[in-house]
Amino acid sequence: MTRVVIHEPAGVRELGLPIRVGGTTACDVRIPGAGSVETLCFERFDDALRLRIDGDAAIRLNGVWMAPGAFREPRAGDVLFVGDARVRLAAVGETLELCVDHAASNDTIEPVRAPTNGPRDEEQGDEQIVPAKLVFADELEEDGTGSFGRRRVLWIAFAAVVLLVFTLLLSFKKIPVTVEPLDARVRASGLSWHAGNALFALPGERTITARRVGYVEYRKMVDVRADAPTLDIRMEPLPGQLLIDSRGVAAEVLVDGAPIGRAPGEVAVRAGIRTVTLRAPRHLDATRRIVVKGMGQRESLQLVPQPYWGKLAVSVTASNASLSVDDGAAIALPTTLDLPAGLHRLSIRAGGARPWQGTVFVKAGETLSVGPLTLGAPDARAKIDSNPRGADVTLGGAFRGRTPLDISLTAGLPQELVVTRAGYGPVTRRVVPGAGERLALSFDLPVIAVRLALQGKPADAEVSIDGLVRGKAPLAVDLPATRHSIEIRAVGYQTFATEIDLATATTRSIDFELTREGRPAGWKPPAARIETPNGVALRLLPNGTYVLGSERREQGRRANEFSRTVTFERPVYLATREVTNAQFRAFRSTHASGFVDRRSIDLDAMPVTSVTWLDAVQYCNWLSEREGLAPAYEQRDGAWLLRQPATNGYRLPTESEWELAARYAGPEHKLRRYEWGDALPPPAGDANLAGSEAAGSLPTVLDGWQDEYPSVAPVGKFAANFLGLQDMLGNVSEWVNDTYASFDSPGAVKDYTGPASSGPRHVIKGGSWRTATFADLRAAWREGADAAAQNIGFRVARYAE
Known part of the structure; x- marks a missing residue:
């Protein structure tokens, strides 16, 4: 992990990656004069450290402008200019050292003021006027101190200043600007002034700023020249400050589906039509659609999430009973539980009693009582087998499985067991099991015979059915009404094999003609x-x-x-x-x-x-x-x-x-x-x-x-x-x-x-x-x-x- 050491005028501190440097409240290192558009980020990407321009304005790195979204690998000795500060990378490696130097500067120079004859209080409404002493030429001639030479020097200095100012004014370049809002204050770094739809500034790369109450400060780097294109300034309104009263329910605040803070409290919300949602554990989401004025204005909203949990009280007459809710862990009964509102599956078990299962609906803010329940006698168990095995077992008309089978039976009630298998007749048995009784039931299924006739060439071919030799063709046999495998073989002929399903219980026949040996490899009859x-x-x-x-x-x-x-x-x-x-x-x-x-x-x-x-x-x-x-x-x-x-x-x-x-x-x-x-x-x-x-x-x-x-x-x-x-x-x-x-x-x-x-x-x-x-x-x-x-x-x- 990379350590980040920050050297600032206020002291030294350590942070972890990623860190953001800029003028917004979301930045880890706040820079004066950076505004909301000058932001850079130090982060780790694909196991490498990189520097990325994260804001909407370009930033100078080692005297070269980096456009928004650009990134590169930081190096020791790199110098970045952000807002009114210089950020220098003292070390890059296991430790990243940043030295932040704040610089005091003015965008404009105060105009030259004439000397006053005395102190002046700007808060006074009147000002004292003192007449100046006039000096005439004849008095100058009488003055032998050389004051005339000093005047000449002053005149020369004044002329030089005027020439300098005139030259400076000629150096200004005009930048066409459109500003929204119209009354925003627009300035360029260095000497500049804004008049109507024009901004006058000295040539070269300048930082253009626009400020107005209720709006995010606008900053952009511009190359000032004679043919500079029109600068379109659209200032973003500041978010509104929304004070949310949730009546003491601690909740997460989401605006248009994105989390922005916690309630109760104050959160910043962008202007416009917004959907505000409060989300709190054990409560239903509270949602309201509002219009946020923005412009930094404070507004109030009362939004209270409603609880969606209720209580469930369960009791039974049996001792040592336990409850499972929605297949969860067992809980000893009696008990009272907090559950989310809605349907829940309950399962109650107790020794020596029949398990109970049911579904309940819990209402928010209410207590639902179930019981005391009286559990029935325990079920009986039955082991069921058949000859042959693999027979279907139905209990009361419902399929329960195939033999051999172990199933539960309701105690004390007469029940009908039916065992069936393809090719065999069904067997039905009526049972009345006692509580907790264990039964062993066996069923012999009678065969349903179906006549199968086999004939073909050669006439003396040997016929095997389900692996047993049954005689020579032509042959007629009675078989169970199920699927059978047939093999027919004769000396000098290839063996014929097939399967036949006699489940329809109707007389069937197979005609065959064996293929002589010596056919090509892989040849088979159709x-x-x-x-x-x-x-x-x-x-x-x-x-x-x-x-x-x-x-x-x-x-x-x-x-x-x-x-x-x-x-x-x-x-x-x-x-x-x-x-x-x-x-x-x-x-x-x-x-x-x-x-x-x-x-x-x-x-x-x-x-x-x-x-x-x-x-x-x-x-x-x-x-x-x-x-x-x-x-x-x-x-x-x-x-x-x-x-x-x-x-x-x-x-x-x-x-x-x-x-x-x-x-x-x-x-x-x-x-x-x-x-x-x-x-x-x-x-x-x-x-x-x-x-x-x-x-x-x-x-x-x-x-x-x-x-x-x-x-x-x-x-x-x-x-x-x-x-x-x-x-x-x-x-x-x-x-x-x-x-x-x-x-x-x-x-x-x-x-x-x-x-x-x-x-x-x-x-x-x-x-x-x-x-x-x-x-x-x-x-x-x-x-x-x-x-x-x-x-x-x-x-x-x-x-x-």
């Missing part, structure tokens, strides 16, 4: 489920040969339907849900699906509608590029077509793929006529169709149907089909890849992508919220469209490899 970076889930469609479309004798068959045999060899994924407005707007931010009967169908979770087939194709290419896949579509001869050979980029599903996904019911079953089965009607609430809730906006509706949605519903609101796909039956119809042809019977085909010809119309599949005919719910139903509509959306597909 996963049963994948997900895009923007959250779109896709499921793998089954391979095989299927007869799609409708037979001639099928009830409800339309003229544009036909039968075809399609073999699916290349594995393909299909999205489980339709593309939503939010997902499509990530590609095209300006898209809006619109309104139906003044109800928006443009919500983020709803399927995107009002899109053309080309809009859907361009979205697929954008999604492919976003994931680094080769785009599936290209433009040839003005038409958008699938690239050949087809890439694994995102695309629209083909009509054949869409229909297979809607009708598939497992390898042991034939394809269904409808998504839910082969017979009408559909299960109640199974899809978003033209139900009774849309009767006001549609010309016809399905008789007896109701699904709660008068138009478009958010995606995923209805049950999934066998392959885990949702909204295939209703909500919105969907664009597929195929060009529409009223008749297209290509015979037996493989990985069929639709007619080779291109045209303006493309196939749409699946019912929608406007579908009002049961025949149109068949998976074979198809229609052609060439424009966007509010009941047409799409979902994406892609080849697995």
Whole structure:
């Protein structure tokens, strides 16, 4: 730490950094004649000592002017001129020595006065006039003492003085000045006078001062010369002296949010509209907006902070009780506390009694009494376990944790414990614990069995479930309705591993085809489920040969339907849900699906509608590029077509793929006529169709149907089909890849992508919220469209490899 030793005319003293030197009351070293603008500061900055000009006026250092805000490293021997004093740096280092020399000086020279004939009292109103003796020339001739020679010397001296004064007057330079207030007294160091809007001073660097009662003294260093610019002097009014009466409350005084002093007492406040705040412990802030006159005038203000603390008295009937307020330290009861006004959390504990908790509101200046409270009997404790462990435990309908678990129970009250776990049936037990009783409860959960069928190639593959060998494929086993890990292995084949969740408690199946050994390193069969970076889930469609479309004798068959045999060899994924407005707007931010009967169908979770087939194709290419896949579509001869050979980029599903996904019911079953089965009607609430809730906006509706949605519903609101796909039956119809042809019977085909010809119309599949005919719910139903509509959306597909 640097010691600062100050040598002043009044003596020697020591200070610590930082120190300020100048003419204001805030300065550590007061300099006469410095005013409020000549201030310098010695401080430590970045572990180095520096000298900084802190005021609004320049200061001379070693004869060179330093501008306001300038700084430099101080050196021993430096000399600064501040006001009417000289500050010399005697030593700089571990000890900083400052020598302050005050100098007496006058800004002006008194005018020459004629000699008087006697003493004159300035306080007298009259003055004595004494006639002077006249001396004539003849008397001079008679005077032989040589007084004539002395007169000549006097005349010469007088002439020299006149010449000197005249020369001095010619040396004065005029400085144009504007002063506010107008009656301020303006002077320059040395000889000067102020007349009107001009200040006359000798040339060179001069200190200009302006003084007026009620204003801070103005000081500025100016270079006086013939072409000196106009000097604009705006004097700052002195702050007002505000005497604050706080009725004895010791408080901090803040003006416009900045602390300036303490109350009660007197503080200096700048003139103008000010917000005065008194802040005191255990009191509310007292604030008032006032107008301060300033100009050094004294004004009075009475402002009293109001107490915001109250008292809280707490007692209980139990002995050895303790109180905790707002989770603080325990306090023995009974007790009376001082607390801030407002809400407080109380916690009371006593041996052999039930803890008590509550919230109280304490009012300022008032006493709140709580009690005497009677604490209840202590809670019981229960250790709960289950087989298997990890089961959820609820008490009185509230979740309390998972087994094994140790919880408290209210003594003397009947309570219902329910233990549940996915894949197992719930177990309920009613208990009435005694005060302080400790219970040990164990629950055996019954298994909920779900049938899982596994089949595929090779037929003799070994099947392991959750690490245990369960037999050879094909295999059907009953398993708990929870998640299971499946491994299928065979000699000469790579092991296939997957997981399946049977929580839906419905019969499930797994079709597999093991990959022979010798494949490239890292090769894996396509996963049963994948997900895009923007959250779109896709499921793998089954391979095989299927007869799609409708037979001639099928009830409800339309003229544009036909039968075809399609073999699916290349594995393909299909999205489980339709593309939503939010997902499509990530590609095209300006898209809006619109309104139906003044109800928006443009919500983020709803399927995107009002899109053309080309809009859907361009979205697929954008999604492919976003994931680094080769785009599936290209433009040839003005038409958008699938690239050949087809890439694994995102695309629209083909009509054949869409229909297979809607009708598939497992390898042991034939394809269904409808998504839910082969017979009408559909299960109640199974899809978003033209139900009774849309009767006001549609010309016809399905008789007896109701699904709660008068138009478009958010995606995923209805049950999934066998392959885990949702909204295939209703909500919105969907664009597929195929060009529409009223008749297209290509015979037996493989990985069929639709007619080779291109045209303006493309196939749409699946019912929608406007579908009002049961025949149109068949998976074979198809229609052609060439424009966007509010009941047409799409979902994406892609080849697995």
